[in-house]
Amino acid sequence: MTFAETLPSSATTASVLTPKADLFAQRAARLRVLASDHSLGAWLNWLADLAEAQHKALATVPALELHFDGLIDPSRPLLKIDNLQLDQAWQAVYRELTVAMDVSAPEQDANRLSLKGRQCIAHAAGSAAEAPREASDLLVAAALQVVWLAGACQLALPEFTQLEHRDCCPCCGSAPVASIVLAGTGNTGLRYLECGLCATRWNAVRARCTFCADGSVVNYWSIEGGNEAVQAETCDQCHGYIKTFFQSKDLQLDPLGDDLASLALDVLVGEQGFARGAPNPLLIEGDCV
Ligand SMILES: [Zn+2]
Ligand SMILES: [Zn+2]
Structure with missing residues (x-):
């Protein structure tokens, strides 16, 4: 059977799926499940606390004055850190998170915090080599995720928005953290990429590399005897990889959370010479991979 025979027609395929407002609560619950009997259980439980x-x-993010004029242009993302309202909102959330997570030395200087925010946005877009290095940097990413998700929910892009560029988030221009193949009525077999910051999902065809254009050959890797719901999709042309999660194997999976709980797969494909093309804003460099 070919993909063309099993997939719904593109005319009925939503190009954009807006995240749900309970995403962080769902992620927290998912991380708790993933943490049990996991070698990184303590870390995953800390991430579950963070998601809570x-x-x-x-709930504390104010109404944001955002406007969608019908045009998706990656050079002018709808959510951007030089929007003063967004910048102030994420910094306020950062302060809330540092208290909630009892971080010992939160960044107090507004200018330095602003710079950290910009570095985090660049990392999420895949354009910065620097990954987060300490827990307080993760809270910068976590705060941005909160406000960017609020922004995506408030913008609520139409499902059938035309997308010219499928390699970055239509809302905020970030790179995808992973892809998910949906299951369920009308959706079965559809593949979406999920943004690592605002959690918007956008449609992307299967069996094609996410990072380089047509003609690339992709292969699928999984851990023998491991979680069947995740595969790493590697590209022989650009030597990048992204994980793909299959809802048909597990309806509860959360691409960002499940990505963090499947780092053994990163080690496996890393040993084969493939590099992560999909930055996870909550992954500390050198800590686990
Ligand atoms: Zn986004
Ligand atoms: Zn490629």
């Missing part, structure tokens, strides 16, 4: 704090902080 993000869920609480989301």
